[in-house]
Amino acid sequence: MTRFQHSDPTYPLFPVFAFLGFLLPLIPLPWHFQAWNSGTCWYIFWASLSCLNQFVNSIVWAGNTVNSAPAWCDISIRIMMGASVGLPAASLCINRRLYHIATVRAVVITKAEKRRAVLIDSLICGLFPAIYIALQYIVQGHRFNIFEDIGCYPDIYNALPAYFISSMWPVVIGLISAVYCVLSLRAFSARRAAFAQFLSAHNALTPSRYLRLSALALTDLLCTVPLAAFTIYLNATATAISPWISFADTHFDYGRVEQIPHLLWAADRNSNIAVELTRWASPFCALAFFAFFGFAAEAQKNYARAGTAVSTAFWSGMGRFGVKRPTSGIRKIRIPRNF
Template identity: 45%
Template sequence: MSIPWLVQVDIVAAFSLLGFLLVSIPLYWHLEAWNVGCVLYIFWIGTQSLFQFINVMVWRDNAINWAPVWCDITTHFTIGSSIGVCCASLVINRRLYHIANISTVSISRADKRRNIITDLAIGLGIPILAIALYWFYQGHRFDILEGVGCTEEYPNSFLAYLLYITWPIPIGLVSATYCILTLRAFFKRRRDFSTLVASNNNLTFNRYFRLMGLAAIEVLCTIPLATYNIVQNLTTIPIYPFIGYADLHFWFSRVDQISAVSWRAYPATVAAVAFKQWTVIGCAILFFLFFGLAEEARKHYRLAISSVAKRVGLTTFEKGTGFSSTGYPTTSGFGKITIPTFVQRSTRRGSMDSFSDRLSTNISISDVVDEKAAYSPVDGSGSSAGGSSTCIASPVDTEKGISPVESLPPVSLLPVSFPPPPRAYAPQSPTRRSADVPASVRPDSIDMV
């Protein structure tokens, strides 16, 4: 059972958008770590996935030239992105090679700047050069395929092979050379490899091997896929004889608008379009599998979910604590919670202990009972017999010129207990049944917050 054509178009559009979103998730982490190769990879693949999604949605069921300038931009970017992905893989392999063969742990700022400039020259310079050379083998402005959108147009000439089609093979060979040398250096110096990785603050052991795995897969796929593309072009499309630019660029500004019925009648064209679309999607998903599911990525996901949950008032559970993000205790950690109280705690100890700078805000119920039993509102000497500490100033040393303020010991944070004031009768108010003292020192009350 074959899938309807419009359903296939919608599937490609959905996966293109998904690829753009997935590959964009680790962008901030690689920008923070100055991983130029990964940032370039995200830029080329992510932007191409977004352009592909827009093209498919705009020209889902038509071939009308709605936006000619947009098509000029996207067709030229497609030329650059197909080379840029290979160059990004080369940048990653080159960086891993230099890390594995570094002779000193410290790298100067000038060396870092030089490496970044070199990486940008490879990852951006070569694709921009490929875009600039597109005019020399371009047949006419662009084509519009129904269900696909804007596509670049160039005849199958030797200029196209020389200036564009064969470029992934030499780039892939250089990248493969770096990859093999990196593996050789790793196995040769695996004992001090941890020190080499530690020389880069933004590169961990696991991230190094994920980079190596991504670059190795890109190398293994780049050369075979480029070779397959060349063979398909040579065997299915006749070679266009180049007899001059007057012939090649004849009616250069035209735009061919091709319906789905017309271009889908040729199996070679259908295979080429599907290969081009799903290669971009596959590269985006592959990158996410390497870097979007790593340990540090999962940590960022948890932080993001927790932050969003706090804003909307949802409950999330933190590992190792008895509280949720909303501030309420969870069931698993409830037994470890001590109810905070502000009951004044008085213990039997020397008066000098009151100069401690520690303040306890947690107290058990047994401590409250003992304290209240030691105090009687009738006993006027409760401040001394009850064990409550008071602030006592030491004598002033007048011979040494020490002022009374300087001779005072540190003020205790524990409260000072005073005897209750004498009862007084007020005609306008009823007689009080209890002593006029704070509620926190009444024997029949416990103030808890």
């Protein structure tokens, strides 16, 4: 199918939001990295990577379904698969950390304990999505689809095993995260004095940052479980659930690529909702993160430091060419006494 005028009337709205979703969460990354907030760093990683993936797809396949980059699509669909559990897993790690902070019994946390926490978060947010991606091959009907205006899209064979291998895990992770969220709120209300003492001993985690992490995790939780459950409902009702015959039957003609014009995938209401929810979820998560952390007082201080550093470097470079930095303020003029 050849390129023609964009069939999406909102174009380029989504690419703009996807690019902002890729770029903006990276801004607070350095100070979360310094604070050993590994769950938050993984959240930034999955949100930014997912938005970058969606941005590229929305640009390359705007108004066409040409299979112009098959190797990219093989990578792209796996990024989508990983992000579908990577973001909820990162939210789980954030809630888990908040729970441990709320129930802390010792004011001082050793470096060994910090490393152990980072390792556990990395297993949950890195290794688990990698295993999840590998398992999707079992229920992947063919190589991939290309949706016009959307781009590369994985094809999951709508059979009963797909609901256990693919669909249920965001819900399971979200429910575990909800348990940690409730327990941390309960522990926080019961042990406020010890909690305040812990925060006063750790400059990296201020009360405002703790509350913003809690708000982010709660927001993600309120979106993850309902959205994942609704996606399961759409998959179960959009088309009939096919019987699982065999692995060979599921992967018959596996190498094919289905190219689906906008008119076809948008004509079906359930398909349209599922596709749009899937692609807008990542920019929403990324921009929600930036809304919580990109305008905080500590962020403004970092922006000021970065601006000063850039300005100093610029005028230092210009000084080599004889250009001096203009002085601020009003120049004082000496007036003679007999004026």
